[in-house]
Amino acid sequence: MTRQNTRLGILLMIATTFIFAMQDGLSRHLVEEYNVFMVVMIRFWFFALFVVALTARQPGGLHAALRPRYPVLQWLRGIVVVTEVGVVVMGFVLLGLIETHSIFTCYPLLVAALSGPILGERVGWRRWTAIAIGFAGVLIILQPGMRVFSPAAIFPLLAALLFALYGLLTRYVARGDSAQVSFFWTGVSGAITATVIGMWFWEPMAPRDWGWMAVLCCSAVLGHWLLIRAYEVAEASAVQPFSFLQLVFIAILGTTVFGETIAPNVAIGALVVVGAGLFTLLRTRKLQSRRG
Structure with missing residues (x-):
């Protein structure tokens, strides 16, 4: 059993978030030049090789991994995560990194809201209040009737x-x-799904951009490895x-x-969402400790 080290887990999580941020920047750069389906497909090829190894x-x-208890749901998880990656990368191009991530940050609130109907978990009034406040923060970012509240906002x-949904299926x-x-199964089913779609959108890539593509793939592998290590050495509730x-x-x-700018409404809304x-x-951590 791995020895618990919360400080190391926190440092690993910070390193993970930094690498994932750089990965998103690389994704935006590549998708501005090439088809999103091809970029996602190549990314998942490398990810699949990593998880298999x-x-x-x-x-x-591999014998145990190829016999999951929930094969259909494992396949569905791969399909969902590939779709999510493609959609959020398109958001980077259409809205920019900052606005896309400011809206996307509401996903933990969606997990909490959907954990009741999907997992049968009880969500108390305090968390429902936090969820409502968090989505008020999203509305601050979107500014209904203003620029950000456009068809492009549907992507994040x-x-x-x-x-x-991917997180809930994983749980x-x-x-x-x-x-x-x-x-x-995230890597393998994701790579197969991405290939079925992406193979129809292949286009030549400049040698320099193949270099950036390699950096993107390596950063994805490194980021996931650091994330695994963070959860190995510390409790998820401590590092999340x-x-x-x-x-x-x-x-x-x-x-x-x-060259993006941070609009006041985006900054305020993001703080509200993150706080919620x-x-x-x-x-959730407090309730789990009581049950434990």
Whole structure:
């Protein structure tokens, strides 16, 4: 059993959020030049190779991973996460990194809201209040009737809903499948789904951009490996709040590299959403500790 080290887990989570932010910047750059389906497909090819190699080294290896208790739901998880990645990357191009991530950050609130009907969990009035406040923050960002509240805003909203669904499906299959089995199926079913769609949209890529594509793939692998390590050395409830730092790194990247600006309503709305999300996570942790 891995020794628990909360400080190391927090540092690993911060490193993970930084790498994922850089990964999103690379995705935006590539999708501005090439088809999103092809970029996502190549990204998942490398991710699938990583999870297969990682799973092969675990107890039970590939034999255990290929016999999940929930095969249909595992396939569905892969389909959902590939769709989510494609949708959110399109949001980066249409709305920018900062506005897309500010809206996407509401996904923990969607997880909390949907955990009742999907997982049968009880959501108390405090978390429902936090959820309502969080979505008020989303409305502050969107400014109904203003520029951001446009057809393009559906991309980060849909991505947040898909990522929340992916998280809930992951929690559901955890009742019968190990985390390693689920991780394996995320990569493999995701790569197969991405290939079925992306192979029809192949286009030549410049040598320089193949280099950026390689960096994107390596960053995806490194980010997921660090995330796994963070959850191995510390409790998820202790490190999860630090995932919101990705929004900070995105803001720095968006303003310095892509010339984006942070509108006051986006900053205020993002703070409201993050605050509501943190409260929801802490409240969930408190309830879990009582049950434990």
